[in-house]
Amino acid sequence: MTAEQIIFLIVALFTLGSALMVVTTGNLVHAALWLVSTLFGVAVIYALLNAGFIAVVQVVVYIGAIAILFIFAVMLTRKDLRDQGPQMNSNWWLGAILAVLVFAGLAFMLQGWSGFSKTAAVLPSGFDAVGLLGEQLTSPNAYVLPFEVASVLLLAALVGAVYVAFNKK
Amino acid sequence: MNFLNDPLKVAAAWLEGIFTGWGMDAVAAHVLVVFLGVFLLIAILMVLDIFLVWVERKVVARFQDRLGPNRVGPFGLIQPFADIIKLIIKEDTTPEGADKVVYNLAPILSMASVLILWAVVPLAPVMLGVDLNVGVLFLIAAGAIGTLSIIMAGWSSNNKFALIGGFRQVAVMVAFEIPMLTMLMIPTIFAGSMNMNDIIESQNIWYFIISPLGALIFLVAAIAELGRAPFDLAEGESELVAGFNIEYSGMKFGMFYAGELLHAFTFGGFWSILFFGGYRFFGLEQVSPFLAILILVIKAMVGYWVIMWIRYTMMRIRIDQMLAFNWKFLTPLSFVLVLVTALMNALLSGADAWLYILGMFLSNVIVGWVALEIARSVAQKERERVEGAKAVEAAPH
Amino acid sequence: MIPLSWYLILAAALFSIGLFGVLVRRNAVAILLGVELMLNAVNINLVSFWRYADVSAMTGQVFAIIVFAVAAAEVSVGLALVISVYRSRNTVIANDLNLMKW
Numbered sequence: 001m002t003a004e005q006i007i008f009l010i011v012a013l014f015t016l017g018s019a020l021m022v023v024t025t026g027n028l029v030h031a032a033l034w035l036v037s038t039l040f041g042v043a044v045i046y047a048l049l050n051a052g053f054i055a056v057v058q059v060v061v062y063i064g065a066i067a068i069l070f071i072f073a074v075m076l077t078r079k080d081l082r083d084q085g086p087q088m089n090s091n092w093w094l095g096a097i098l099a100v101l102v103f104a105g106l107a108f109m110l111q112g113w114s115g116f117s118k119t120a121a122v123l124p125s126g127f128d129a130v131g132l133l134g135e136q137l138t139s140p141n142a143y144v145l146p147f148e149v150a151s152v153l154l155l156a157a158l159v160g161a162v163y164v165a166f167n168k169k
Numbered sequence: 170m171n172f173l174n175d176p177l178k179v180a181a182a183w184l185e186g187i188f189t190g191w192g193m194d195a196v197a198a199h200v201l202v203v204f205l206g207v208f209l210l211i212a213i214l215m216v217l218d219i220f221l222v223w224v225e226r227k228v229v230a231r232f233q234d235r236l237g238p239n240r241v242g243p244f245g246l247i248q249p250f251a252d253i254i255k256l257i258i259k260e261d262t263t264p265e266g267a268d269k270v271v272y273n274l275a276p277i278l279s280m281a282s283v284l285i286l287w288a289v290v291p292l293a294p295v296m297l298g299v300d301l302n303v304g305v306l307f308l309i310a311a312g313a314i315g316t317l318s319i320i321m322a323g324w325s326s327n328n329k330f331a332l333i334g335g336f337r338q339v340a341v342m343v344a345f346e347i348p349m350l351t352m353l354m355i356p357t358i359f360a361g362s363m364n365m366n367d368i369i370e371s372q373n374i375w376y377f378i379i380s381p382l383g384a385l386i387f388l389v390a391a392i393a394e395l396g397r398a399p400f401d402l403a404e405g406e407s408e409l410v411a412g413f414n415i416e417y418s419g420m421k422f423g424m425f426y427a428g429e430l431l432h433a434f435t436f437g438g439f440w441s442i443l444f445f446g447g448y449r450f451f452g453l454e455q456v457s458p459f460l461a462i463l464i465l466v467i468k469a470m471v472g473y474w475v476i477m478w479i480r481y482t483m484m485r486i487r488i489d490q491m492l493a494f495n496w497k498f499l500t501p502l503s504f505v506l507v508l509v510t511a512l513m514n515a516l517l518s519g520a521d522a523w524l525y526i527l528g529m530f531l532s533n534v535i536v537g538w539v540a541l542e543i544a545r546s547v548a549q550k551e552r553e554r555v556e557g558a559k560a561v562e563a564a565p566h
Numbered sequence: 567m568i569p570l571s572w573y574l575i576l577a578a579a580l581f582s583i584g585l586f587g588v589l590v591r592r593n594a595v596a597i598l599l600g601v602e603l604m605l606n607a608v609n610i611n612l613v614s615f616w617r618y619a620d621v622s623a624m625t626g627q628v629f630a631i632i633v634f635a636v637a638a639a640e641v642s643v644g645l646a647l648v649i650s651v652y653r654s655r656n657t658v659i660a661n662d663l664n665l666m667k668w
Binding site: 002004005008012015016019020022023028031032035038039042045046048049050051053054057058061062065066069070072073074076077078088089091092094095096098099100102103106107110115116117118119120121123124127129132133136137142143146147150151153154156157158160161162164165167 | 567568569570571572573574575576578579580581582583584585586587589590591592593594595596598599600602603606609610613614616617618621622624625627628629630631632634635636637638639640641642643645646647648649650652653658660661
């Protein structure tokens, strides 16, 4: 095993363990904090994939904004910060079976795919992923339309969120 | 390649030679050397941090017409060490009902969020930790961890003042990240790269001269991010006692305090890197890397001094005023400024250097002037409205 | 070198864990946490396909960015709805929000 593979395995175990804590822990603030560590793990995975920009954006957007928003929402939606009652609904076993089935099905389908155990080509020297990404996001021949649609979606979500959550006196 | 021209690489090669001479694996030796380098950088930063405590206290004393620490050692230089001894021997308390793991993790994350910033700081042309091609964004990513540490501290303390302070600080930090991120785009536009070293290398003329407004907005956002006066409402001694770190004692409080000081110094450094040419000073940086480090430290100290200057001469503003100032003034202004800068950059890209500089400078001045005029007229109307309301109230019925 | 399969299996596992969270949690905020995990799993897939196919075609990274935007929009609107529901019903437990169900 190479060093890279060992790092991947450690990070993957860390990510999946944190993800399991997110869905099982009773204290919701802890669940949100476990989500943060999951997101960190995913950011490291991006870094392992040579996608440095995506990794940094993951930290900025997910941890800097989304996780903080979750923690705020948890604190705003409870009368006291202690947890009462069961955190899972009565047919949690059905959910568990479904999740395992989905995982098994995905793994089985991927197993049959020809490109499954492909290895990555070496990055060409001087490859500038960030510059290329910027060009593709703003070029009319590439992805400027999805990019603009995403911006409009964000604006609409911003306005909608403010409207929905605004406390009308 | 000798030690004086490229000290880091020479020292690293020398150490690796020693380690492999002991029969160590080449990869393991490399990892060990990198680890030692990180350890050395952190150790230097922590020593610098101790020195910063003294600097801060001396400077605030000057601003307030006092002497500052002057009892322990010459000019009070030993005072920070006395403070550290005091902090270490203080009782380390954990409040009743606190979330212990989160409570103890928060100061560590707070310090770490500052220290990892130095990974991308180019100390000299040949000395930098990571040559990250998204170095500018890394600044915001580290800030996200700082935000997280504050909400963790506020929540886990099981104290309402801490929670209110944490909420306020996080609301401020999340909001002011937007103008800050937008202002980071301005050096990026000029340099055509998000790499810190490229940004410094391309500053044949300081970006402060090309984009003074951008530098000022960045400074304001940085001060808000630091949570220093006039934006220190998370601490708000008169209302919240101490804000999010109210329950922390001893060295845990010391971590927050030292982290804040180092953060201020670091932002001074980033201000100088992004807008004042970093380690460059009329070619002096080419003479020796040590001179380049000295230049960067002096520039960072000047930036830090400006931040202190603002801190100790301004009064605190209210949370709603502050958020309104961000969302209604600073954010739109920074968006307009980036739009104008990008447009001017495209228009003037083929022009002479002096025309480029003049055009950029004038466009900045015009944008700033128009923004101030709009703000002034809005403030005027607001004042009239308030005055009118008061007159109605005061009038006899 | 790490084969592509490792990333895909990791993403599938993360997706399944997120699905489990969405299906079984009672608290609406916790359900949204599960949705975040699923979106992250999708993003891992997108970025790893970018890396393992032709790297000069940036489609994977572009759509990862768009997923970020969609996730931010989803969380802001979702949490706004949760807070709004909490204001009117005083609960965020999904089982108790059964006004439309009989």
